[in-house]
Amino acid sequence: MTPVIQFIKKQIVSEQSNNKPVRFQVYTEHQLEKIEALQQLPEQQRFEMKVVAKILPFRVNEYVIDNLIDWNNIPDDPIFQLVFPQKGMLSEADFAQMATLLRRGADRHLIQQTVHEIRQRLNPHPAGQLSLNVPREENERMEGIQHKYRETVLFFPSQGQVCHSFCSFCFRWAQFIGDKELRFSNKEAMQLYRYLSRHESISDLLITGGDPMVMKTDHLANYLEPLLTPELAHIQTIRIGTKSLSFWPQRFVHDADAGELLTLLKRMVQSGKHVAIMAHYNHWREMTTPIAQEAIRRLRETGAVIRTQSPLLNTINNDPAIWARMWREQVRLGMVPYYMFVERDTGARHYFEVPLARAWDVYRKAMQQVSGLGRTVRGPSMSAGPGKVEIQGVTHINKEKVFVLRFVQGRNPDWVQQPFFAKYDAEATWLDQLKPAFGESRFFFQDEYDAMCEEKINPRTYV
Template sequence: MTPVLPLIKKQFLTTQYNAPEHFQVYTERQIDKIEALKQMSEEQRFEMKVVANVLPFRVNKYVIDNLINWQNVPDDPIFQLVFPQKGMLSDDDYNQMASVLRSTNDRSVILKNANEIRLRLNPHPAEQQSLNVPYEDDEPIEGIQHKYRETVLFFPGQGQVCHSFCSFCFRWAQFIGDKSLRFSNTEAQKLHHYLAKYKSISDLLITGGDPMVMKTDHLSAYLEPLLRPEFDHVQTIRIGTKSLSFWPQRYVSDEDSSQLLLLLERMVKAGKHVAIMAHFNHWQEMSTPIVHEAVSRLRASGVVIRTQSPLLNHINNDPDVWARMWREQVRLGLVPYYMFVERDTGARRYFEVPLARAWEVYREALKRVSGLGRTARGPSMSAGPGKVEIQGISEINGEQVFVLRFLQARNPDWVQRPFFARFDPEATWLDHLKPAFGEEKFFFQDEYDAMRTKQVSPRVYE
């Protein structure tokens, strides 16, 4: 009997998808050229420009034409996902930038004011620059983060942009042109040297931006050397990407899409676990025929597609949305992986949801799916000490509490240890919480503080 995979592969490598779509992108300077926006008032378009001069804006024609229901604008979730909204800035910050734009076209003045506002938006949360970056010979290794012992993040320089930008993005600082805030490295040798040095590293996460904006030749230069024996300990290669949502043509009709699929298949056949960490924020993103085709081709290459998203007000703050999204993902053969809590950066004030509400949405959504959809973990905060999961809200000895645990941590010994915080209906992030039962601090606090002040090293090199 002929194996199924080669049959599928032959089909997707030899069949052209109908009328390959030309990639066309719009940024802040082209907002007025987006035909669909002409249905909106001049004031609404001005509000978009104000916000887009502070937070990065980029959208492509596929998203505009295929994912947004323009009869439901501005409430459409994908419109909210990619187009700037006035509420994404505080009133003071909005008024400052609006006043500048009304008074001058001088880009240097506009940029100066934008940068002032950006620095107030916590551009690098969770100690990304101070604790996550490894050093060699007292010099930081650019483009690498190593927060958890088994997992290294790499930011390839050719992948530090996206097909479209998410308005909630916690990595927005990568896209504003400030090199001091940017993680990036184009030297594959440095990555491979670092991976070879630490045998405790089992997982490499290629991230961005979006690595799938790269040409396959560039991606291959980073990945194929990992098939050498000295990298046998690197068992899993993860690729964090929004391309299945924002440009599924990457796997179907781009000029090197077949080459990309063959690269991924080579990695899988050589024994690596290749995981596409797909960002889907709403079921609408999975509604087009081409995304179904892209998923089929990726799965035929042997990769596993796992899905993740933060819980976002204005976009998916509804258990029905999550349940429908998870059911569709399971139907397509995807693995629901994480529900995150919106990080404390950028436009968080517009998107954040109280932790109590996050738990309610997660629990209600999980009740509405089968066991195969209950692989999604969360709600999880990717905070400074680690990934902290809200396990529930309970009453213990007459006190209402959040039940919490680490799914990942700077010290692996913290993982899976339950701890408790006083219930706070308004809290939206870990640093809003106080220990329960009269405790002065959480069990990890002293060691974490010592890491932050460089008294002890994060335990990632053991």
Template sequence: MKAKRFRPYSAANIDSITQLKRLPKSQLREMQAVAKILPFRTNNYVVEELIDWSRIPEDPLFQLTFPQPQMLHKSDLRRITELLATETGYSPEQLKSEQYRIRTAMNPHPAGQLQLNVPEEEGEVLHGMQHKYDETVLFFPKQGQTCHAYCTYCFRWAQFIGNKELQMASGEVEPLIRYLDRHPEVSDLLITGGDPMFMRSSVLRRYIEPLLRHRPGNLQTIRIGTKSLSYWPYRYLSDKDSDDLISLFHEITTAGYHLSIMAHFTHIRELSTLAVEAAIRRIKETGAIIRCQSPIVRHINDDASMWAEMWRREVQLGMIPYYMFIARDTGPKAYFDIPIAETLKLFSDAYRQVSGLARTVRGPSMSAKPGKILVDGITEIEGEKYFVLKMIQGREASWVNKVFYARYDPKASWITELKPAFGERCFFFESNGRGSRTPLKQLRNAAMEAIPEAAISIHRK
């Protein structure tokens, strides 16, 4: 495989992408305005090998990686565009004020990530970690707080806008090891970001090797969440430290841990290049398993036949279809929004097209505040339609696999927009939270208010 040198593109050098010159200047200005609010980053592999430039702006991979004017409200887009077009130049204070106003209205950290998931030990907040479900701890290494390219729908977009108060990151592995030792219920560690695979292998080793030496708690599985197979497969092939990275994967599996690469494939075209095929083969040779997941989003992959084709291709390449998610209620969700009822139909239509080997996939699933909520179907009882929902993971272990119902709403696209069925005043999980003294509904309301207040304090400083 011929080596390829990584070349990133951001809002600062978006003008250097020659393929964009075919767009009207007005649209390019609007894209630059959106990139002042939402993070934008792509690279030469995406630009040269994934996007069909004859189909822009409708091309799914272009929609996936480049800012679109419709991602902002018309008035917000107009305001930012006007600021950038001012001949005398805009003041940094003006732009910062507008950025703050627009971003804080976009629910920067959904599902109570900062308020409910960050653990404490002996009164100390363990920054850069999350522990929402008993079995799984998330760890965010500080050097992995970026990606080879950003997805326009990314629910962790707030990690990439330069606001450290909204970032989840840690540069120390020792607190993680102590926490795992003290929590024997944890079997899985998910190293996430950003994208841990953006780090040099020598940096990743500084986090992994102490785990292999100490073997903390009851840790059995190390997961690595990454989009690198889609956006930069050369990470495993021809980067200067790709051989050492593959060697590290070998060391993890040889040490007796199950290594699971949690790959994000959003569209079949991400599985179409020789580079991604070679990268997948090389990872599998280490004994690692690759599991594939993605949200379903408007403009990019709202096509049942494409999903079926993608799942079949994943199986063919030796990977495991794992999750179809409903996009979280954050960022430019209105642009990508698909109602729950339509999402369920798309999933079912795709599911019917594949064999049992691809039906390992679960979905559509909402990673919401109480847990992962599967939309299992639609049923009719005494002439009324209801959503059949199942809690497949929860803050409370007793919630797992619990089936419950919501009144059918053809427009609802998130659990907070649904109402309980059969006259119930609230869903079962809205009465308490994991390790909480405060009812979950109150925690939810408090969490929604906390981020804007934090952002206000930063803005005033």
């Protein structure tokens, strides 16, 4: 065991046994060489990380480094794969182009130009996020707001557009690269409240990012408390998307305003709102530390419900046993397993994606290993342009092998729960790679969705 590993193991034992406050220390692309644990890795591997980190955003904190990664299992450790850049996350051509520039010490302008070109090839905003999801009122775009489905609005508070650490697979990676044209955010909450008050069909507000839990409690309170006014009584559910239970559980335990945060959430619940913490867990190990479990306990005491979700990811959780163990542990800790997603068609998708047939097989076999309380999970679900499409199975109909699909959510609510069928394709990884079964030329929703794309609006959502 190397001195670095011995040091880290001591840190883990100390933190887990004492559960004492630790200082938040974060590392980005510019501090890669300062991460002590990485010094055990070959120089070539560290250089490869620097190349990828020029393109895809990188950020990790010491809690993750010291408590969640098995440094004796590098590079295969799932949490290491979750947060640290890997060569395969870029195409061979893109990696070679950037590596050449860095090796020869190319000027900053050329490097930035190349970085921008590569990022544009990575589909930074999939599924119509820029063109279809941003609502308009009086011909004005409501920046920092997305409204894809009739009942649910997403809000991106400007103070919450970063995370305690970045996931290497993140479909919102474009939020973190400093490009204002690609970033969703809004610090003008009054615009949100006016929009919500005008649309009583909206019942759910999802505060997302980034990670809203990076905000100080007083900032979060400024966004949440106006939702208690009579004009917004139709907003029944407040969802908060967060990875903090995994990457910085101290937010709910030791942070200076942790008590105020829990009090705020409790006040929202007691005022009649359903508060749902949409917790991102990609592997069961994220729930194993004492402080992570203490954070879960404290959150549940507020009356908030913790619902869990993750994409199925190659190199991280592409195994039914991992999912079954994760769901069982979530149920044991009082959380509600909610979604298994298919990796979105953006960023390092080719590194993490698995075929849809494999996704269904993992889901089915994992389901077989859990009790009914763990079978609340929807999936595998593709958050595609037309809506959330769930793979319900693979079967034979009239001697044709097909995928059985349905909409869990749709841009047109009439699409929801309608089953439809696609030809079986062992290699397909996304909806747009599937073809209709039984000789049909188009899926039932295709004409209407194409019309929405042409008009660059989502006409049925805002009724």
